[in-house]
Amino acid sequence: MKIFIKSKNNNYLATICIGLETFRNWKKYSFPSWKLYCKTNDIGLIIFDKNLISEDHPNYKKPTWQKLLIGNKLKENFKTAKNICYLDSDIIINPFSPNIFNFYKKKNCFGVISLRNKLPYKYFEILKKIAYNRNRYYSKKYPLNSSLFLSLKDLYKNNNLQVQKDEFCGGVFLFNVRNHSAMMFKWFHLYDKRVKSITNGGDQTHLNFHIQNSKKVLWLDYKFQSIWIYEMAHNYPFLYKKNVKVSNIVECVYASLTKCFFLHFAGSWPESQMWKTHSFFKQKKDIKMFSKMMKYFNLKKIKPEIKGPIYFTK
Numbered sequence: 001m002k003i004f005i006k007s008k009n010n011n012y013l014a015t016i017c018i019g020l021e022t023f024r025n026w027k028k029y030s031f032p033s034w035k036l037y038c039k040t041n042d043i044g045l046i047i048f049d050k051n052l053i054s055e056d057h058p059n060y061k062k063p064t065w066q067k068l069l070i071g072n073k074l075k076e077n078f079k080t081a082k083n084i085c086y087l088d089s090d091i092i093i094n095p096f097s098p099n100i101f102n103f104y105k106k107k108n109c110f111g112v113i114s115l116r117n118k119l120p121y122k123y124f125e126i127l128k129k130i131a132y133n134r135n136r137y138y139s140k141k142y143p144l145n146s147s148l149f150l151s152l153k154d155l156y157k158n159n160n161l162q163v164q165k166d167e168f169c170g171g172v173f174l175f176n177v178r179n180h181s182a183m184m185f186k187w188f189h190l191y192d193k194r195v196k197s198i199t200n201g202g203d204q205t206h207l208n209f210h211i212q213n214s215k216k217v218l219w220l221d222y223k224f225q226s227i228w229i230y231e232m233a234h235n236y237p238f239l240y241k242k243n244v245k246v247s248n249i250v251e252c253v254y255a256s257l258t259k260c261f262f263l264h265f266a267g268s269w270p271e272s273q274m275w276k277t278h279s280f281f282k283q284k285k286d287i288k289m290f291s292k293m294m295k296y297f298n299l300k301k302i303k304p305e306i307k308g309p310i311y312f313t314k
Contacts, residue, residue: 001046001047001049001073002046002047002048003044003046003078004031004035004045004046004047005035005038005039005043005044005045006044007038007042007044008042009042010082010083011042011043011044011082011083011084011085012045012081012083012085013038013043013044013046013085013087014045014046014047014048014085014086014087015047015086015087015088015089016048016049016063016066016067016070017048017089018049018050018051022089023049025090026089026090028276028279029275029276029279030089030091030093030275032279032281033092033093033094033095033281034087036093036095036281036287037093037094037095037097040095043085043101044081046074046084048066048070048073051063051066052066052070052073053069059188059192059193061191061192061195061201061203062200062201062202062203064170064203065191065202066188067086067170067184067203068184068187068188068203068207069184069185070084070086070184071084071175071177071181071185072181072182072184074177074181075177081177082176082178083104083107083174083175083176083177084174084176084177085104085111085172085173085174086173086174086175087171087262088172088264088266090171090264090265090266090275091171091172091262091263091264091275092262092265092280093261093262093263094257094260094262094263094294095287095290096290096291096294096295097223097260097261098261100174100220100261103220103221103224104174105218106216106218107176108176108179108216109216109217110173110174110175110180110211110214110217110218111173111174111175111218112168112172112173112174112211112217112220113168113169113219113220113221113222113224114167114168114219114222115167115169115227116166116167117166118219119222119230120222124149126230126233126234127149129233129234129237130148130229131143131144131145131146133233133237133240134240134269136240137241138240138269138270150198152164152165152166156205156208156209158198159197159198159206159209161205161206161209162209162213164208164209164212164213165212166208166212166219167205167208168208168211168219169204169225169227169266170207170208171225171264172224172264173207173211174220183214187206187207187210191206221261222260223260223261223262224260224261225262225264226256226259226260226261226263226264228253228256228263228265228266228271228272228274228275229265229269229271231256231260231263232252232271235255235256236252239252239271246277246278249274249277250278253275253280254280254290257280258290258293263275
């Protein structure tokens with residue numbers, strides 16, 4: 001466990017970066033935006049770069065499951081931490097966005113963001129765009145009727161779990177160390193290394209079941225976990241084409257960040273690797289440009305002034 005930034009109010013972002021390559025990618029591409037966001041809002045930052053459970057343990061599973069062990073580890077080694085926002089490492093933050101902890105009003109609840117409801121686009125339509133473009137530009141073998149389209153009922157039943165009312169992405173969730181650590185620790189140890197899921201042994205659907213089944217859920221704005229594959233399919237389909245310029249990717253990522261707070265590059269297909277094209281918000285010119293733009297976009301009122309004819313000049 002590494003404490004990158006301390007917080008006076010004991011609110012912390014936390015992520016798991018197990019493996020040197022994973023840590024280096026996070027440090028190069030994501031960390032600059034996280035650092036600026038934390039400094040602006042007095043949020044701390046904790047990195048778990050080593051396994052929280054031995055690989056020899058019968059309950060050892062995919063490293064993503066270890067997010068459920070974070071609270072227990074903090075209770076043992078960093079008792080001042082109170083509220084945690086877990087983030088996957090492949091997230092770029094708009095550093096000028098609101099403090100997520102200001103929206104975490106119910107500390108007895110988990111804070112999560114829906115993947116399916118209250119989106120700025122129609123869920124079924126965006127899935128069709130993703131499937132079609134992957135089939136057309138990435139691989140003709142990509143099916144147009146894959147598990148991407150599973151209903152909530154089928155999603156949970158395929159994992160032998162009780163059906164829940166919604167689905168969130170486990171790449172962002174908030175919890176209170178005192179209220180939830182023991183609960184999450186117990187959930188982790190309900191399953192051993194033989195656990196099966198439609199995500200090849202991943203935690204996504206199981207985490208959804210346990211958190212929603214606890215009846216202690218606070219649904220947060222989609223802007224706190226906008227999904228890049230949705231954004232790209234809806235707004236920037238030209239990025240699927242071969243030999244797309246890195247500068248175009250960077251421009252589109254920044255454009256998405258003007259509309260959201262956290263941008264998550266979840267998934268394993270090529271578009272989900274685009275966060276590794278640029279060290280976002282590392283350059284002062286990028287920060288200055290984005291800061292100026294967000295101040296203008298966030299204006300509530302603009303007092304118009306008559307300027308007379310305005311002409312374009314080179």
